[in-house]
Amino acid sequence: VKIRKLAIANRGEVAVRIIQACQELGVETLLLHSEPDRNSRAYRMADQKICIGPASTSESYLNIEANIKGAQGGMADAVHPGFGFLSENADFARACLAAKLIFVGPPAQAIRDLGDKVSAKRLARQVGLPLVPGYEGEDQSVETLIAASEKIGYPVIVKAAAGGGGRGMKILEDSKSAKALIESAQRESLAAFGSSRIFIEKYLSRAKHIEFQVFVDCTGRALHLFERECSVQRRHQKIVEEAVSPSLTPELRSRMGQASCALAEVGNYRGAGTVEFLLQDNEFYFLEMNTRLQVEHPVTELVAGVDLVKAQILTAADEPVFSESEFRAPRGHAIECRIYAEDPEQGGIPSTGILGHVSWPEGPGRRFDYGFEEGDKITPFYDSMIAKAIVWDFSRNSAIQKMLKVLDECVIFGVRTNIPLLKKIISHPEFISGKMTTRFMETHFPGTLKMSALSPAGTELFKAALRETPKTASASSISTVSTNSAQNSSGQSLVFAQPWRAF
Amino acid sequence: MKLRLNSDGKEVEVWAQWIEGQFWYHLFGETRVYKPEMQKAKGAQRGKLDLVAPMPGKVTQIFQKAGDSVETGKVVLVMEAMKMEYSLKSEVTAKIEKINCKVGDQVSLGQILVQMKAQQDAK
Numbered sequence: 093v094k095i096r097k098l099a100i101a102n103r104g105e106v107a108v109r110i111i112q113a114c115q116e117l118g119v120e121t122l123l124l125h126s127e128p129d130r131n132s133r134a135y136r137m138a139d140q141k142i143c144i145g146p147a148s149t150s151e152s153y154l155n156i157e158a159n160i161k162g163a164q165g166g167m168a169d170a171v172h173p174g175f176g177f178l179s180e181n182a183d184f185a186r187a188c189l190a191a192k193l194i195f196v197g198p199p200a201q202a203i204r205d206l207g208d209k210v211s212a213k214r215l216a217r218q219v220g221l222p223l224v225p226g227y228e229g230e231d232q233s234v235e236t237l238i239a240a241s242e243k244i245g246y247p248v249i250v251k252a253a254a255g256g257g258g259r260g261m262k263i264l265e266d267s268k269s270a271k272a273l274i275e276s277a278q279r280e281s282l283a284a285f286g287s288s289r290i291f292i293e294k295y296l297s298r299a300k301h302i303e304f305q306v307f308v309d310c311t312g313r314a315l316h317l318f319e320r321e322c323s324v325q326r327r328h329q330k331i332v333e334e335a336v337s338p339s340l341t342p343e344l345r346s347r348m349g350q351a352s353c354a355l356a357e358v359g360n361y362r363g364a365g366t367v368e369f370l371l372q373d374n375e376f377y378f379l380e381m382n383t384r385l386q387v388e389h390p391v392t393e394l395v396a397g398v399d400l401v402k403a404q405i406l407t408a409a410d411e412p413v414f415s416e417s418e419f420r421a422p423r424g425h426a427i428e429c430r431i432y433a434e435d436p437e438q439g440g441i442p443s444t445g446i447l448g449h450v451s452w453p454e455g456p457g458r459r460f461d462y463g464f465e466e467g468d469k470i471t472p473f474y475d476s477m478i479a480k481a482i483v484w485d486f487s488r489n490s491a492i493q494k495m496l497k498v499l500d501e502c503v504i505f506g507v508r509t510n511i512p513l514l515k516k517i518i519s520h521p522e523f524i525s526g527k528m529t530t531r532f533m534e535t536h537f538p539g540t541l542k543m544s545a546l547s548p549a550g551t552e553l554f555k556a557a558l559r560e561t562p563k564t565a566s567a568s569s570i571s572t573v574s575t576n577s578a579q580n581s582s583g584q585s586l587v588f589a590q591p592w593r594a595f
Numbered sequence: 596m597k598l599r600l601n602s603d604g605k606e607v608e609v610w611a612q613w614i615e616g617q618f619w620y621h622l623f624g625e626t627r628v629y630k631p632e633m634q635k636a637k638g639a640q641r642g643k644l645d646l647v648a649p650m651p652g653k654v655t656q657i658f659q660k661a662g663d664s665v666e667t668g669k670v671v672l673v674m675e676a677m678k679m680e681y682s683l684k685s686e687v688t689a690k691i692e693k694i695n696c697k698v699g700d701q702v703s704l705g706q707i708l709v710q711m712k713a714q715q716d717a718k
Contacts, residue, residue, distance in 0.1 A: 433677070442676040448619055552602065557600065558611075561596060
């Protein structure tokens with residue numbers, strides 16, 4: 093199989109990431125984009141682009157037919173779905189196959205079997221992966237439920253079988269209060285969802301989020317590229333990720349890694365995938381599998397010395413990628429900070445606008461994955477993640493130090509970002525100790541961040557800067573300059589009418 | 596633009612730029628934005644009680660209609676941007692005078708979505 097032209101069914105920094113991999117492999121790129129995403133770095137980088145619809149994701153990035161038509165119209169022979177959008181949609185994978193397009197990802201059946209939570213748990217049980225202990229039985233008598241709770245071991249959490257959103261949820265600490273709380277949960281569940289049926293699960297109050305990167309090449313053999321820890325998350329949105337976890341011993345790493353590979357193999361998986369776990373008191377529990385590339389894949393690339401996106405494309409083209417002996421031990425430590433366009437001083441509400449000056453402080457062991465540049469518009473239509481800062485160093489402590497320096501030197505004008513929050517997170521004693529759990533954010537950063545006031549020296553500098561900066565250098569005075577690249581419309585570049593003065 | 600400024604005898608690098616009437620600057624490792632009075636005055640024209648879009652986005656739910664009375668903290672409408680939901684609550688007990696948007700509308704930052712009237716003593 094030969095991939096000559098690859099269509100990218102995605103946007104932002106991941107589209108850029110895929111284009112860069114293709115450029116290195118000598119594969120042509122076709123960007124399938126929405127109308128507003130003409131103002132993006134991926135649009136400027138792609139060899140060819142086709143607009144597949146308006147801003148609304150349901151009419152563009154989530155529209156299977158529009159993506160297939162675009163890929164066919166642009167004569168692509170493969171499609172990379174990136175992450176999010178259609179990346180874990182088995183119907184899209186199947187539609188690609190039907191349209192004679194290579195889907196860069198696992199087979200549709202593997203997405204169905206491993207991506208679906210219920211069927212993934214069944215397969216996990218089959219290969220002996222531990223699940224969060226629980227009771228989901230038909231017998232809902234209070235006596236049975238108490239017996240089940242005791243068997244699981246306190247504390248346990250009671251959840252309404254029919255519902256979600258926290259309603260009907262109770263935490264049982266011991267057998268004394270169990271009866272009253274179970275009955276109360278049943279009543280609430282009945283009132284809220286019309287069914288008193290409840291589930292019981294072991295309550296993991298201090299768990300870490302640990303995930304294993306697995307890769308199955310074209311020979312069908314699965315290997316793991318160690319783990320990532322992503323315990324720093326807010327409302328299930330990851331914020332800071334690292335490889336490897338400061339909490340795994342080599343022995344535990346090897347056990348969890350082998351278990352992850354077993355799951356990938358039993359599900360006939362292909363390419364890059366991630367097996368997610370909760371870890372508490374050295375016991376791990378399977379959560380779910382993500383049948384795609386992950387946002388946080390760069391930290392794995394840095395400690396394993398691989399290029400996961402190129403490996404995905406090669407695997408889709410039936411070429412072998414990794415040799416048996418390559419991954420014995422992770423090297424050094426990598427941390428990723430997700431940069432969100434949001435206002436930390438207003439509880440993280442989205443911030444949109446035209447990007448002004450942006451600078452990324454390049455240097456050894458520093459990597460910046462970004463999808464937008466000066467003059468681009470950050471719109472309210474899509475996810476607020478605009479970039480990722482990733483660092484590598486020989487130890488976790490030195491990586492944290494490097495990241496702090498990097499975050500100090502990142503300049504992003506035009507939209508507010510979570511950078512002030514990121515700095516507070518990675519300098520927090522609990523993060524530095526490596527002991528953070530998935531409750532880290534709600535415990536230490538539940539609300540709005542208060543920026544410190546400018547020092548007197550800072551105020552003087554601010555006044556001087558205000559005096560010296562001409563208003564003409566504003567982002568609204570962007571002039572578009574077209575160059576003469578005859579082949580396609582990608583020759584447009586945005587140039588700033590910006591004076592550069594030094595004192 | 597990059598400025599080299601002198602602070603207590605030391606040269607300090609400061610990035611600064613005007614973008615759409617706001618002054619952005621990066622100083623001592625932090626990016627800040629300064630909104631001159633002109634900018635603030637624009638917002639001051641609206642009634643104090645009105646609900647204003649805190650971000651550009653789409654109106655996804657409206658729970659009240661004109662003429663309704665709402666209590667402090669009551670969610671009047673829900674907006675969505677960047678896949679995140681944001682509830683706009685009434686900051687006071689007041690009467691809704693007019694709703695300037697409908698579900699599905701794309702609204703811009705600072706747009707007055709709901710006009711409110713202070714509720715005098717109950718009639």
